[in-house]
Amino acid sequence: MQLELLNEQGQAASKVDAPETVFGREYNEALVHQIVVAYKANARQGTRAQKDRGAVRHSTKKPFRQKGTGNARAGMTSSPLWRGGGRIFPNSPDENFGQKVNRKMYRAGMAAILSQLAREGRLAVLESIKVDSPKTKQLAAKFKAMKLDSVLVIADEVDENLYLASRNLGNVLVVEPRYADPLSLIFYKKVLVTKGAIDQLKEMFA
Numbered sequence: 001m002q003l004e005l006l007n008e009q010g011q012a013a014s015k016v017d018a019p020e021t022v023f024g025r026e027y028n029e030a031l032v033h034q035i036v037v038a039y040k041a042n043a044r045q046g047t048r049a050q051k052d053r054g055a056v057r058h059s060t061k062k063p064f065r066q067k068g069t070g071n072a073r074a075g076m077t078s079s080p081l082w083r084g085g086g087r088i089f090p091n092s093p094d095e096n097f098g099q100k101v102n103r104k105m106y107r108a109g110m111a112a113i114l115s116q117l118a119r120e121g122r123l124a125v126l127e128s129i130k131v132d133s134p135k136t137k138q139l140a141a142k143f144k145a146m147k148l149d150s151v152l153v154i155a156d157e158v159d160e161n162l163y164l165a166s167r168n169l170g171n172v173l174v175v176e177p178r179y180a181d182p183l184s185l186i187f188y189k190k191v192l193v194t195k196g197a198i199d200q201l202k203e204m205f206a
Helices: 029-042 103-120 136-145 160-166 182-187 195-205
Strands: 002-006 012-017 123-126 151-154 172-175 190-194
Touching (some): 029 182, 103 195, 136 160, 160 172
Parallel strands (some): 123 190
16 A cells, blocks of 8 residues: 655655555444544543532421421432432542453554545655754744644654644644554544654554
């Protein structure tokens, strides 16, 4: 399989050979959906908490007498049946939303996403990406010259200058192959992979 190699103006200069096992797989929508949902679920902290009838602020005074009013009998206003009362089965703050995805499934799902991006023309290759100094303006000008407004860059090596220059750009994410995730691959309009990162992706997902 061959991918487009872009020059500094964002134009296809030539073609680069890429492994079929990573960039030439069939798209498995069910598998991709599963790993994206699992990734988002595993990112949840589970810090929400609700109060039961013993934790809500209330008075222990009986709201009205037991008999003669026509109402259902009530002992205190913290009852879950009352407005402002506690929850019957409250969410605990140590809730775990994690979902397990087998390593083989995750690799196949990531390869399916990369393959689909290549088919749609949303994935291309760069020789390399570097900046001389940690200046956001310099990196932003580089992407502007390539006519890219939303881009994920998977670089074989992210040095300090490149990291500092990219972190303030809201529509740009620069990561090493090991930090590439399914959500980012789908979210950004264009995915750029450096030549050196192709071999790392092959080792991870083939």
